[in-house]
Amino acid sequence: MKKIALIVFAAFIGGAAAIGGYKMLEHKNSDLTLAEKQHVLFTSNPASISSTGSVDFVQAAAAVSPAVVHIKTTFTSSGSGDSGSPMDMMEEFFGGGRSKRSRIPRAASGSGVILTPDGYIVTNNHVVENAEKIQVILSDRRKVEARVIGRDANTDLALIKVDATDLPVVKMGNSDNVQVGEWVLAVGFPLDLQTTVTAGIVSAKSRQIGILGREQQQPTEEEYEEYQRTGKAPVRAANSAIESYIQTDAAINPGNSGGALVNANGELVGINSAIASQTGTNEGYGFAIPVNLAKKILEDFKKYGSVKRGYVGVTFQELNADVAEDLKIDDISGLYVNDVMPNGGGAAAGIRKGDIIKKVDGKEVFNSPDLQEKIGRMSPGDKVMLSISRDGKLQNVSVTLKGDASIGRPKTILASKTTGTTMGKLGASFAPASAAAKAKYGAKSGVVVTGVEPGKLFDSFDIDKGLLITSINGKPVNNAKDVEAALPTSKNGKTTISGVGPNGNYTFSFN
Structure with missing residues (x-):
């Protein structure tokens, strides 16, 4: 009898310890970052196939599809849906084939990717912007309402949250390791269809398509008069928008916005955002936001509700043979510094107008996305090493990034009540x-x-x-x-x- 009692007592103690440990872990996990939560989930689940070593995508599709969700949004009857529809990014860039007045929906749909079992979901900003109600349809057909944690028009990213537990997730990969020619899958809900998986290859990286930040590119009066006089387009300063897309020929259509671009290993490497088309549907060119850029933005959303972005504090233009000829310089690659903002990190580090940025943290740069994506992953106070060419000599400069207020960048002020249009x-x-x-x-x-x-x-x-x-x-x-x-x-x-x-x-x- 004593032996039975001891066994029962030991079982009770063991069970209590297990429950207590689980509760402690559960509380501890609530303070983890999104990446740390993913590490806990996937550290004991190593990749079973090479990212480029298989053309059979059954395993990757089966692993990812349950964690890609359908997002449906509704708008007020006053009609703010014109800037919140996931169709916008498709049609603004590429035209679209529908009648003009039918393009402003009262409801729209897109896709999202579950990152944590407790309901953090990444999607595009243009999917949820101005939405009055956000409804997420899970893989088990449950419908749950979501709230916005943070969103950023400059990267077209948003983080939303649903109140649910034990959800399937997609493992975040490393977009720096993505290679041109590598197989990828696009997973989402195109054209309001159910979960759809398409395959293609990575066609290009660091692609800039000019779809974000158009309002920041308004010409000044002086620039326009110069254009009328000379016929030459003005040199545009870098704006706050960050475009460094992964280009793919995997079929992406309206409704894929916010969905997953994954490698053959089932790892998330990008968030599908836009297509290039004259008809509004797929013609072979899709664009996804690199997940390495998304990681930083999403963590800022989770911590602060907004993006804390660091700036070098310079404006620049990409060099090529024609630009070099106009500037009367020999360099035909790199980023030519047009101006240095007072009180910025670049000014403090001694960067001057006319310097040419050749490398960022040892990596050669050829165009704006090369620099912008790298800086976009960093925060105010972080240091970046720039290699610059001055008078034909290469030198390294350590720049401490500063925030908006430090360098006098204009800040957007939201009126308490909108009385007109925008x-x-x-x-x-x-x-x-x-x-x-x-x-x-x-x-x-x-x-x-x-x-x-x-x-x-x-x-x-x-x-x-x-x-x-x-x-x-x-x-x-x-x-x-x-x-x-x-x-x-x-x-x-x-x-x-x-x-x-x-x-x-x-x-x-x-x-």
Whole structure:
């Protein structure tokens, strides 16, 4: 009897210790970063096949598909869905084949990738931006509501969270190890279909396609006058957008946004974001955000709710034979420093205008994405080693990155109540009208429409490039800043734009 009692007592003690240990681990795990949580999950589950050693993707597809979720978003009846639809990134860049007025949805869908068993999910910013309600459909067909933890338009990334446990996850890989020609899979919910897996290869890396940060590329009055006089496009300073996409020919379509790009080992190497197409559907070119960039952004979301980004504090342009000839220099590769921001890390390190950035932490750079992605993974206070060429001599410079406020970068201020539309909703770019253009139409003020984005308001009203806009909400406009300042002054939420063109005066209003 004593022996039985001892066995029961020992079993009780063992069970209590196991439960206690589990609870302690559970509490400890709640403080882990996303990467640390993944390490706990996958450290004892090593890769079973080479990333490029197999053309049978059954195992990778089976491992990843349960952790790629369908995201459905709804918008208010006032119609903010035009900037929140995952279709936007597809159609803005590539046109799209649907009728203009049908492009603004009241509901939309995209994809997401579960990173942790407790419900952290990565997706694209444009999938959830302005959404009133975010619904996630899990692989077991459960529908759960999600909340936004953080999102960033400059990288088109967002982190959302659902209240669920024991969810399947996708292991984060190393996008630096991805090779051109390597097999990859795209997993998501294209065209509102159920889980779909497509295969292709990596076509290119560090690809910049110009889809992000278009509003930051408005030409100044001086640049536009120079363009009119010489016909040469202005040199653009680097903006806050970070584009260093992995390009793939795996079939990606609208609805794949936010889904997984994985290697043949089933490891997440990118977040699918955009396609290149004249029709709005796949034509063989897809683009994914490298997971190594995403890791830093997502951890910032989890810790702070926003991105803490470090800056070198210089503007630059990519060198090639033509640019080198214009600048009268011999170097045809690297990044030519156009300007150094006061109080920035670059200025403190002694970088000067005319220096050429050749390497970042020992890695050679040829274009903007090479530098921007590397810096995008770092935070204010981090140090980066830049190799610069000055007067034909190479030297290393240690730069301590600084944040927005330190270098006087303009910060976005959100109004407490939006009373009008926004530049993004208009979907157009503007430049100051020349004196000749204003004289031609007898206008005292005006900006010229220099670009129209498919699917946005100007496109839906059939406003073309070249038209002269004279006033917005009754206020004269002479540059892009005037346009931006006039938009919030609408009455009762109605925006009125007036202008003049070859067919006479025109005015249109919208809510």
